[in-house]
Amino acid sequence: MYTLTEENYLKAIYKLSVQTGNVSTNQIAASLATKASSVTDMLRKLADKLLINYTRYQGVSLTQTGEKVAVNIIRRHRLWEYFLVEKLNFKWDEVHDMAEEMEHISSTELIDRLDEFMGFPARDPHGDPIPDCNGNFKINDLKPISAIPVHSGGVISGVRDHSSAFLQYLEKQELTIGKKITVKEIISYDNTVVLQMDNKNLHISRDVANNLLIAL
Amino acid sequence: MYTLTEENYLKAIYKLSVQTGNVSTNQIAASLATKASSVTDMLRKLADKLLINYTRYQGVSLTQTGEKVAVNIIRRHRLWEYFLVEKLNFKWDEVHDMAEEMEHISSTELIDRLDEFMGFPARDPHGDPIPDCNGNFKINDLKPISAIPVHSGGVISGVRDHSSAFLQYLEKQELTIGKKITVKEIISYDNTVVLQMDNKNLHISRDVANNLLIAL
DNA sequence: TAAGTTTTTTAGACTTGTCTAAAAATACAA
DNA sequence: TTGTATTTTTAGACAAGTCTAAAAAACTTA
Ligand SMILES: [Mn+2]
Ligand SMILES: [Mn+2]
Ligand SMILES: [Mn+2]
Ligand SMILES: [Mn+2]
Numbered sequence: 001m002y003t004l005t006e007e008n009y010l011k012a013i014y015k016l017s018v019q020t021g022n023v024s025t026n027q028i029a030a031s032l033a034t035k036a037s038s039v040t041d042m043l044r045k046l047a048d049k050l051l052i053n054y055t056r057y058q059g060v061s062l063t064q065t066g067e068k069v070a071v072n073i074i075r076r077h078r079l080w081e082y083f084l085v086e087k088l089n090f091k092w093d094e095v096h097d098m099a100e101e102m103e104h105i106s107s108t109e110l111i112d113r114l115d116e117f118m119g120f121p122a123r124d125p126h127g128d129p130i131p132d133c134n135g136n137f138k139i140n141d142l143k144p145i146s147a148i149p150v151h152s153g154g155v156i157s158g159v160r161d162h163s164s165a166f167l168q169y170l171e172k173q174e175l176t177i178g179k180k181i182t183v184k185e186i187i188s189y190d191n192t193v194v195l196q197m198d199n200k201n202l203h204i205s206r207d208v209a210n211n212l213l214i215a216l
Numbered sequence: 217m218y219t220l221t222e223e224n225y226l227k228a229i230y231k232l233s234v235q236t237g238n239v240s241t242n243q244i245a246a247s248l249a250t251k252a253s254s255v256t257d258m259l260r261k262l263a264d265k266l267l268i269n270y271t272r273y274q275g276v277s278l279t280q281t282g283e284k285v286a287v288n289i290i291r292r293h294r295l296w297e298y299f300l301v302e303k304l305n306f307k308w309d310e311v312h313d314m315a316e317e318m319e320h321i322s323s324t325e326l327i328d329r330l331d332e333f334m335g336f337p338a339r340d341p342h343g344d345p346i347p348d349c350n351g352n353f354k355i356n357d358l359k360p361i362s363a364i365p366v367h368s369g370g371v372i373s374g375v376r377d378h379s380s381a382f383l384q385y386l387e388k389q390e391l392t393i394g395k396k397i398t399v400k401e402i403i404s405y406d407n408t409v410v411l412q413m414d415n416k417n418l419h420i421s422r423d424v425a426n427n428l429l430i431a432l
Numbered sequence: 433t434a435a436g437t438t439t440t441t442t443a444g445a446c447t448t449g450t451c452t453a454a455a456a457a458t459a460c461a462a
Numbered sequence: 463t464t465g466t467a468t469t470t471t472t473a474g475a476c477a478a479g480t481c482t483a484a485a486a487a488a489c490t491t492a
Contacts, residue, residue, distance in 0.1 A: 005479065025440055038480050040441055045478090057440060057487060088329040098323050105321075107314050113304040221449065241470055254450055256471055261448090273457060273470060 004104050007073050008032060009042050010051060011103075013062055014070035022059040068135055075131040076111050077103040078124035083114060085125040092125040093167035108133075126167075127158030127177050127213065142213035145183065145193060146206060153182030153196075154214035161211040173202060175212060220320050223289050224248060225258050226267060227319075229278055230286035238275040284351055291347040292327050293319040294340035299330060301341040308341040309383035324349075342383075343374030343393050343429065358429035361399065361409060362422060369398030369412075370430035377427040389418060391428060 002010070012031045016023040025043070029036045047054040051066035062070060080102040084095040105111075112133050115121075123129055131137040142158050156179045159166065170176060175197070184201065185194040191206040204212070218226070228247045232239045241259070245252045263270040267282035278286060296318040300311040321327075328349050331337075339345055347353040358374050372395045375382065386392060391413070400417065401410040407422035420428070 003478080026438095034479095035481060036440065037442080037482080041479075084326070088326070088333055090329070098321070098326055101321050101323075102318075105314070105317050107317075110300070110304070110314055113306070117304055219448080242468095250449095251451065252470065253452080253472080257449075 001106065002069060005042070006046065006049075006051070007069070007104055009039075009046060010062065010066055010070045011073045011077075013052065013060060014067065014074070017061055022061055024059045028060075071131050071135045071137075072108075073103050075133075075135070076105070078128055078130045079111060079114055079118070079121075081124045081126070082118060082121050082130065086118060086121075091167075091171070093164040093171070095125065096162060096164075123158075125177075126162060127156075140213070142215055144210050145181070145195070145204070145212050145214055146191075146209035148183060148214070148216070150183050150186060152216070153180065154216045155180050156212065157215040158213035159211060160213060166208075166211060169208070170212070173204075174198075175202075175204075181214065217322065218285060221258070222262065222265075222267070223285070223320055225255075225262060226278065226282055226286040227289045227293075229268065229276060230283065230290070233277055238277055240275045244276075287347050287351040287353075288324075289319050291349075291351070292321070294344055294346040295327060295330055295334070295337070297340045297342070298334060298337045298346065302334060302337075307383075307387070309380040309387065311341065312378060312380075339374075341393075342378060343372075356429070358431055360426050361397070361411070361420070361428050361430055362407075362425035364399060364430070364432070366399050366402055368432070369396065370432045371396050372428065373431040374429035375427055376429060382424075382427060385424070386428070389420075390414075391418075391420075397430065 009028065009032065012028055013023050016027050016031060020027070025036050025039045028039045028043075032039070043052065043054050043060055046052045046066070047060075050063055051069065052060045052062055054060045077099045080099040081095045084090040084098060085092055090098075115130075115133065120132070121130055127140070127142070129137040129140055140158055143154075144160065148154070156175060156177055158177070159170070175181075179197055182196045183193060184196050186192070187194065191209075193204050193206070193209040195202045195204060225244065225248065228244055229239050232243050232247060236243070241252050241255045244259075245255045248255070259268065259270050259276055262268045262282070263276075266279055267285065268276045268278055270276045293315045296315040297311045300306040300314060301308055306314075331346075331349065336348070337346055343356070343358070345353040345356055356374055359370075360376065364370070372391060372393055374393070375386070391397075395413055398412045399409060400412050402408070403410065407425075409420050409422070409425040411418045411420060
């Protein structure tokens, strides 16, 4: 239905507009590692196909159709990531690039059966919600550890940074999804956060605390 | 490593050269539903990359590298077909087009783990052998029903025609892989073949007998 | 409001893979 | 062996997606 490139643009625009509303040409270029001029060309094509709202110099937003397509790509991405981790035993830091290819397999029947085969999982290996076959999903109501007060806590439920480096670090510290943590102290000198987990104390940097999400 | 188009050409050349030795430009064009001139262009590129042996007007054959790539694509195709049938409960006539897309997912680690996940199947849903991770597989030693003498028989083990129409017909007649059949008679008027299967008699046309393969 | 800076768009070119039409090579048949 | 039919290759063009360089629009900021 849509080319691989069109799908990648729509997904990028979707992800950027969740964070920031209207999306700029430069933002898209950065997120796809391409040049602004290439983005402008593609934006005209996507607008012609009624997938985005676009007026020159004004930035873009997705139309309803565009958003539907984008959410569907995300559904496919996250289901394949779940498959790779749960069925093929890959680690959570290994699956993104493979899913990046697999998300473009076009059959909806296939993806719906995959969903069923795995028991309709609600979240992917990184804690991100998996849209159902109608594109519905609840938005993650998660907070970074850096945003909760001392002496409060919750369950590790997601990450903001999806890089291998970050995921591998978390795995090593056993800061994985499902673990219960409490913030014991914030060291004012450098904002290091002291966590309690499994009755042990653990020091994490401000950076890590910003990118590790918990459900209260 | 190779583009989707390059992979499709290599697979087509491989399949044609199994049947006929050196492959002609027109054969490739027909098998990929493209034009001879497009094929010529691509042949020059594949030859530059040392994937095929090509001299103008002489037809082509795969180099060792080219053959390795082709066999690997076939491995991926057949493993995904097996997955779709055995894990996602698709029927054998529904999976080819999906596998046609999935065979281009590039990770070897992924395909090897998929292979393991399914218990290293030897044959795909159509009875075709699945190459192992080193590209080894035994060539199907199967004969069309039309080629065996009256009163002999064997086990249905593969098909020569992979079209939905043919596969659906076989399914309906319960002429599926694993069934034991015996040739009772060949009606000389129109070469209809009378089979015995499950203690019942079944008439199949010469065409069907040509495309249904059995192991003796 | 007038520079100056940054962002976005346009112009023109390149690559991959495709096509049609025409030319060249090969095959076949009298 | 010569002429015709078929196959294959070349020439030139096009669409998708990308790039660099330059122009235009939109912001900043004094
Ligand atoms: Mn991912
Ligand atoms: Mn994910
Ligand atoms: Mn197939
Ligand atoms: Mn098959």
